[in-house]
Amino acid sequence: MDGNELDLWGEDAGRPAPARRVSVLLPLPLGRPLDYRLPDGESAEPGTIVLAPVHGRMLHGVVWDSEPDPGFPLSRLKTASVVPGLPRLAPDLRRLIDWVAGYTLSAPGEVLAMAIRSPLLAPLPDRTVTLWGAGPSMPEGAQLTPARKRVLEILAEHETLSLPDLVREAGIGAGVIRSMAERGWLTATEGAKAPAFAQPDPAYQGAAVLSGDQRAAADALAASVTERAFSVTLLDGVTGSGKTETYLEAVAEAIRLGRQSLILLPEIALSAQWLERFARRFGVPPAVWHSDLSPATRRRTWRAVADGTAMVVVGARSALFLPFADLGLIIVDEEHESAFKQEEGVIYHARDMAVVRARIEALPIALVSATPSLETLANVEAGRYRRLSLASRHGGASLPEVTAIDLRSTPPERGRFIAPPMIQAITDTLERGEQAMLFLNRRGYAPLTLCRHCGHRFACPHCTAWLVEHRQRRILQCHHCGHSEGMPEACPACDATDSLTPVGPGVERVTEEIELLFPDARRLVMASDTIGGPEGAARAARQITDRAVDLIIGTQIVAKGWHFPHLTLVGVIDADLGLAGGDLRAGERTLQLLHQVAGRAGRAEAPGRVLLQSYAPEHPVIQALISGDIAAFMEAEAEGRRPGHWPPFGRLAALIVSGEDMVETDRVSAELGRRAPHAPGVEVLGPAPAPLAMLRGRHRRRLLLRTRKDIAVQPILKNWLSEVSISRNVRVDIDVDPVSFL
Numbered sequence: 001m002d003g004n005e006l007d008l009w010g011e012d013a014g015r016p017a018p019a020r021r022v023s024v025l026l027p028l029p030l031g032r033p034l035d036y037r038l039p040d041g042e043s044a045e046p047g048t049i050v051l052a053p054v055h056g057r058m059l060h061g062v063v064w065d066s067e068p069d070p071g072f073p074l075s076r077l078k079t080a081s082v083v084p085g086l087p088r089l090a091p092d093l094r095r096l097i098d099w100v101a102g103y104t105l106s107a108p109g110e111v112l113a114m115a116i117r118s119p120l121l122a123p124l125p126d127r128t129v130t131l132w133g134a135g136p137s138m139p140e141g142a143q144l145t146p147a148r149k150r151v152l153e154i155l156a157e158h159e160t161l162s163l164p165d166l167v168r169e170a171g172i173g174a175g176v177i178r179s180m181a182e183r184g185w186l187t188a189t190e191g192a193k194a195p196a197f198a199q200p201d202p203a204y205q206g207a208a209v210l211s212g213d214q215r216a217a218a219d220a221l222a223a224s225v226t227e228r229a230f231s232v233t234l235l236d237g238v239t240g241s242g243k244t245e246t247y248l249e250a251v252a253e254a255i256r257l258g259r260q261s262l263i264l265l266p267e268i269a270l271s272a273q274w275l276e277r278f279a280r281r282f283g284v285p286p287a288v289w290h291s292d293l294s295p296a297t298r299r300r301t302w303r304a305v306a307d308g309t310a311m312v313v314v315g316a317r318s319a320l321f322l323p324f325a326d327l328g329l330i331i332v333d334e335e336h337e338s339a340f341k342q343e344e345g346v347i348y349h350a351r352d353m354a355v356v357r358a359r360i361e362a363l364p365i366a367l368v369s370a371t372p373s374l375e376t377l378a379n380v381e382a383g384r385y386r387r388l389s390l391a392s393r394h395g396g397a398s399l400p401e402v403t404a405i406d407l408r409s410t411p412p413e414r415g416r417f418i419a420p421p422m423i424q425a426i427t428d429t430l431e432r433g434e435q436a437m438l439f440l441n442r443r444g445y446a447p448l449t450l451c452r453h454c455g456h457r458f459a460c461p462h463c464t465a466w467l468v469e470h471r472q473r474r475i476l477q478c479h480h481c482g483h484s485e486g487m488p489e490a491c492p493a494c495d496a497t498d499s500l501t502p503v504g505p506g507v508e509r510v511t512e513e514i515e516l517l518f519p520d521a522r523r524l525v526m527a528s529d530t531i532g533g534p535e536g537a538a539r540a541a542r543q544i545t546d547r548a549v550d551l552i553i554g555t556q557i558v559a560k561g562w563h564f565p566h567l568t569l570v571g572v573i574d575a576d577l578g579l580a581g582g583d584l585r586a587g588e589r590t591l592q593l594l595h596q597v598a599g600r601a602g603r604a605e606a607p608g609r610v611l612l613q614s615y616a617p618e619h620p621v622i623q624a625l626i627s628g629d630i631a632a633f634m635e636a637e638a639e640g641r642r643p644g645h646w647p648p649f650g651r652l653a654a655l656i657v658s659g660e661d662m663v664e665t666d667r668v669s670a671e672l673g674r675r676a677p678h679a680p681g682v683e684v685l686g687p688a689p690a691p692l693a694m695l696r697g698r699h700r701r702r703l704l705l706r707t708r709k710d711i712a713v714q715p716i717l718k719n720w721l722s723e724v725s726i727s728r729n730v731r732v733d734i735d736v737d738p739v740s741f742l
């Protein structure tokens with residue numbers, strides 16, 4: 001009798017079986033966990049991280065809660081081994097992963113991949129690390145092996161890395177690095193000790209003296225932290241009313257109780273000022289989590305979150321899946337932001353899934369915004385969410401006065417984009433020694449290039465999109481797939497020279513105009529592609545606060561949360577930009593964005609002014625911005641959506657069918673159309689070509705499922721998809737609660 005049979009016998013006898021047989025969820029798009037056996041003498045509870053062989057490689061996976069199949073012979077199972085020294089994934093986090101998978105109709109393993117990635121789990125380097133950087137004596141024209149070349153490329157990206165990180169990133173042996181070091185092509189230096197996460201001090205002197213409104217809201221939030229129960233609070237209030245100061249008091253309460261806090265921000269890489277503010281309040285910076293972190297920092301942070309030494313984590317949406325040891329509070333700042341929606345891979349909304357995490361873990365969560373989403377307002381209305389409001393700006397600052405410039409009656413000069421009243425307002429502002437900001441939500445120089453001679457337009461070869469000129473870099477670029485080509489001298493269609501004309505403005509072009517109009521003003525351009533990452537953004541913010549800049553020209557990154565005391569004029573170059581197109585939320589989103597940009601003006605003593613250039617100033621969105629009556633606009637918006645069961649009064653799910661082969665793509669989408677579900681309260685729109693009918697070389701078709709609020713979309717979708725044969729070269733992406741309709 002071999003050992004395996006003994007084990008089977010043991011299990012059959014109903015004794016408490018040692019968990020020799022485990023069900024392991026792997027970070028792969030598989031339908032379910034796979035069964036493994038553990039080596040003799042090892043056992044593992046659910047949540048344990050193991051290394052398991054899959055298709056010839058070793059992957060980290062997690063022992064899952066599902067029952068392994070007892071009928072499968074133990075001897076034929078592959079062996080997984082427990083990785084010592086790693087934290088276990090808590091039951092609540094496992095439930096969240098399953099829940100998100102179920103809701104978004106993704107494979108649980110794909111969701112798991114957002115929570116554990118092998119590099120996170122590698123051993124932590126010694127506290128003192130040796131860093132490797134490119135050396136001084138790399139000979140010109142040296143013959144490089146691919147491995148050596150790879151090492152240099154990686155060092156060019158990171159400057160310095162520890163040996164284990166370098167080995168892992170380059171996928172080469174340590175010997176390659178040593179031999180390069182012997183030749184002097186690499187240098188090793190003693191790095192700093194990996195710093196521990198310092199404890200934020202809730203009693204640090206940086207606490208603001210809160211106003212009455214702020215105090216009441218802060219106390220109410222702090223009370224829900226003490227309560228340790230699930231609750232959702234909307235914290236709203238005009239821009240500059242001190243929402244951040246207020247929720248930091250709830251964070252302080254969590255710290256006092258020794259519990260961790262998670263704060264989700266839409267663009268953590270740009271939140272230098274937020275981090276400074278946190279440090280002023282608590283004496284130390286928080287732990288941060290976003291995609292720009294170095295592998296070593298990532299790993300250290302992940303571990304510190306798991307062992308509870310990182311008390312406060314501020315992060316982008318992916319921070320939602322961190323393995324907190326004892327989470328006590330979640331904050332979602334700028335909750336209305338569509339950046340919380342992940343549009344690729346697992347398509348999920350981090351705000352909504354944060355509410356799910358709070359419910360699973362019985363935690364309070366606060367959704368914070370000056371312009372809450374209609375979804376959140378509907379939940380307040382229905383009594384599911386509590387609302388705390390801050391009515392006025394802090395310290396007696398008034399809200400900026402908003403007016404429209406009607407471009408029909410006062411247009412800019414031919415070929416220009418800044419209208420005379422705007423020029424006048426900038427002039428006045430600069431004369432008073434104050435700062436002005438021009439906002440245009442478009443990167444680059446011009447969104448379209450046209451040949452004046454033959455009418456040729458430059459389009460992306462892979463997408464249904466025009467190429468955007470980036471004049472400084474002398475390229476034409478697709479903002480959807482990244483394709484770029486050099487700016488040609490002549491028209492590729494008719495060979496005419498000097499005939500290529502930019503159509504419409506981007507920030508670069510507005511900046512050029514500003515240079516002509518205000519040659520003496522000190523200018524600063526802020527766009528996501530030119531700002532230079534988190535450090536660049538921090539530098540820019542400091543320059544503005546230090547008054548080293550007079551005029552700021554920026555895309556939507558200037559709208560986010562900044563507090564610039566000397567900025568008194570905000571000019572919107574094209575207030576109509578977001579309103580075109582049939583998007584369900586075009587109006588709501590434009591209002592939120594422009595209100596947020598407008599809110600940057602006049603936040604300190606000097607009053608602020610906002611000018612909106614528009615061809616349709618009578619539009620309800622522009623009117624709401626002028627009157628400041630956002631609530632009335634949102635009510636009208638709600639009334640518009642209610643009768644047709646549009647969200648939040650009904651449910652939507654989009655199917656995006658895509659493939660390189662157009663005929664196959666059309667066949668699958670037509671088949672989906674024919675098999676569309678029929679039932680009362682269920683409706684299918686489409687198939688129709690997506691607005692981006694071609695993206696990265698793939699043809700795209702869309703179908704939209706709309707149901708009454710009381711009908712869940714997931715079972716309908718599952719059923720529907722199971723009836724259609726989907727060829728292997730066609731993909732169907734499911735987007736539950738779509739935010740983008742491209």
Ligand SMILES: Nc1ncnc2c1ncn2[C@@H]1O[C@H](COP(=O)(O)OP(=O)(O)OP(=O)(O)O)[C@@H](O)[C@H]1O
Nearest residue numbers: 208209210211239240241242243244245394561563
């Ligand atoms: N009670 C207070 N005491 C001192 N300063 C305060 C107080 N409340 C707010 N402030 C200051 O007022 C400014 C605006 O506050 P805060 O950024 O918290 O507002 P907000 O509502 O989050 O703004 P927005 O929505 O526009 O980003 C900040 O500089 C903040 O430090």
Ligand SMILES: [Zn+2]
Nearest residue numbers: 460463478481
């Ligand atoms: Zn493209």
